Amino acid sequence: MADIATIARPYAEALSELAKDSDLAAWLESLTELAQLAAHPDIASLANNPNVSSKQICDLLATGTKSTPSEPIKQFINLVAQNHRISVIPEIALQFEQIKNQREGAAEVTITSAFPIDGLALESLLSSISKRFDGKALRPTLIIDPELIGGVKIQVGDEVLDSSVKSRLEAMQAAMSA
Numbered sequence: 001m002a003d004i005a006t007i008a009r010p011y012a013e014a015l016s017e018l019a020k021d022s023d024l025a026a027w028l029e030s031l032t033e034l035a036q037l038a039a040h041p042d043i044a045s046l047a048n049n050p051n052v053s054s055k056q057i058c059d060l061l062a063t064g065t066k067s068t069p070s071e072p073i074k075q076f077i078n079l080v081a082q083n084h085r086i087s088v089i090p091e092i093a094l095q096f097e098q099i100k101n102q103r104e105g106a107a108e109v110t111i112t113s114a115f116p117i118d119g120l121a122l123e124s125l126l127s128s129i130s131k132r133f134d135g136k137a138l139r140p141t142l143i144i145d146p147e148l149i150g151g152v153k154i155q156v157g158d159e160v161l162d163s164s165v166k167s168r169l170e171a172m173q174a175a176m177s178a
Helices: 004-021 024-039 041-047 054-063 071-082 086-104 119-132 165-177
Strands: 106-113 137-144 152-156 159-162
Touching: 004 024, 004 071, 004 086, 024 041, 024 054, 024 071, 024 086, 041 054, 041 086, 054 071, 071 086, 086 106, 106 119, 119 137, 119 152
Parallel strands: 106 137
Antiparallel strands: 106 152, 152 159
């Protein structure tokens, strides 16, 4: 079977073209909501059930959202259901978010720290990270992980910068046992 990212890419690109003149954030919000529904095990089992029609799946997804989906989103749901790609919606949403960020010159950054990072320290950290990533606007997500012991682990896209005490101790252990 084809890689899920390969399947999702054309859908995400087509949606981004449709959203060109619209509010990308609203589209992303709708896609994220659909992704959460599509990832639910009950929805997945219904989507794979041959006794459930694609129209029933479409209706279920459209009525399961907080707000009424726009006509293009309804058409997207219908297309994905007809092509038996409900399980791909979470990846489509992720790729759409990447396209949105690229258009806006921004990037998502996940910062994992052993301790909470306050406003001024966070601003300073984001400023230094931004320099490394060509001055892109960074949208942080903070995660607290006491197992890091100290320091931070930063992920932007597929690049990881790990300056945690835990990773340094693991590197020392590997060097000593080699």
